[in-house]
Amino acid sequence: MATQHFLLFETAIGICALVWEGERFIGAQLPERDEAAARKRLERRFPEAEEAEAQGFVADTVAGIRALFEGEKRDLSHLPLAIERTPDFNRRVYEVALSIPHGETLTYGEVAQRIGEPGAARAVGVALGQNPWPIIVPCHRVLAAGGKTGGFSADGGVETKLRILTIEKAQTSAEPGLFEALPLAARPPRS
Template sequence: MRTTHTVLESTVGPLTVVVTDGAVSGLYMREQRHRPAQETFGFPADDPDERPFAQVGEQLDAYFAGDLTEFDVPLALNGTPFQRRVWAALQKIPYGETVTYGELAREIGSPAASRAVGLANGKNPVSVIVPCHRVVGSNGDLTGYGGGIERKRYLLDFERKLRHGTAPALF
């Protein structure tokens, strides 16, 4: 197993992209709550312009330019079966929309597991690409986000404004 990483600049600050055997296994913001130890990111990439790093960079640039609403980079998500179910459900939330933790729990067939869904959501290893920012509290309030509530608010406002045809402000 070969794991490498690089750091890409983005609208929401530097993002560390981790690739394991050719697939994205991590995308972390600086000061992210559940960010793994740096040594788990492997070696710095020999060539950050090779695939899939270049592909991630291109798609993130397109997303933040408002030209991409769904990512299709290869992913290697490492987690429990329950976490992987939650992360798969996150990828089905439409761009610019939100769901509650309870709705997501029902979506994966575990209606009483909204708290566990929240924990799995918080451990999402590929932020932005797997859109955990699209999950809100039962009353619509913005609740925890590994990258910080300000980034969550920015990402949601960004998507909503683009979906409705208005230009977003910069983060």
């Protein structure tokens, strides 16, 4: 078995982490409250991983995640993941999540429909809660029905989810925003 490596790196929303084995990611981590908490969580999840420098595809991924958290439109769906290590149901959920474009969202029920499991919205939520690659597999882009946020297992919970969706300028509801229903001439300018 190849050696597992990890890297902690600073982003606009805090210290994130990537974990890889060979040329594929086996884990990612959204920010914890501080570096010590991030290291402790990594040690629990990947006790065999050794700290390493960012090179090649890892350095490119760090740059992409940093850019995403600074508001740039980035697609991380092409990154190499050890997705076959996840249960079949979870893999299908993650594949749908990977297809959600930057700034857009789906509901748990819509994901369930897309994997051919109508009525499995709760199971979709459980699978997303087990996502080994948050931000790469954008589980933050999946919401509960009616534009409700649903859960989020990263440190900071739903607040972190909303922060990332705000950075992406995602519409979180089919309902128009306060100014969206106004005629074009009456809308305030977009920034």
